[in-house]
Amino acid sequence: MSAKTNILLFASIMTVFGIMMIPGDISAESNQITVTPINEKVSLEETITTMNVPQDNKLPWGTVRGAADDVAERYPIIIQFYKGEDPVHFAQVDAKGDGSYEYKFRVRNLDSNTGEFVNVFEGEYTVKIYKVIPNTNNLV
Template sequence: MNNNRVMQLSLSFMIMAIMMFSFSESSAFAHPHPGTILVEEQHNHDAQTEIMPLDATTGLEKTTVFFHASSYNTLPWGFVEGKIENPVQGHPVIIQIFKDGEAVHFAQTSVNENNQYQYKFRVLNSDSEGQSTKIFDGDYLVKIFKVVYLDQRNQV
């Protein structure tokens, strides 16, 4: 019972910290990883974004972020979340997660009235006997696709 309370408090703290960093105009995150993580030279935590025009007014914005599930992770959930600066309403956010170039997870989530999205997924399973199974472990690339207006004046 005490471990569950500690896990809930840790998760609540992480969510509050994430929310504090999510108030910028345009952002995208994939986590869990509390605190600072030393990153090898092959990658960093900076989001890479490109926009591919769909027509004269809209485009497909692709953001690629790094996600690391530590072998020491004890939290059950991972998150992909962010805020879209200029979304085209009615289009979901598409999320693709890759490990070593192979697709391992796909999802779609809606954009709320504040132009934010969040997708929560299991990274760790625990059974009734207390045995844990890691669903995600190691380094992943997360590709996030959003339909956006190319010119902010076209927003509805």
């Protein structure tokens, strides 16, 4: 096999392993949840959290998850990553039937040209998660 084929095979195997592994050393803390009414039926819930990815991270995937909760139907969950004030990654996911959600993203990639691993995320990030929720207060 050629070197390029070997690299692609290795990258494929790493991807399969990466799907099964969730980095244990990547941490996040929930800092702030704000609910803003949109109309009499739904509100926008914004969760701001901090994600820390260590420089020596060896695992390829990170995950943003939300527990089963009330989510308004037909509205996606928006996830935004910021390094300081600079936006670096945006995602949109649908909620599952129970209201939970999960977004997997690459933290580390294999550069197919050089065969070396490259950290996509490293250091501290602010993560903002937006979801539309049904109003529980009839007065809104």
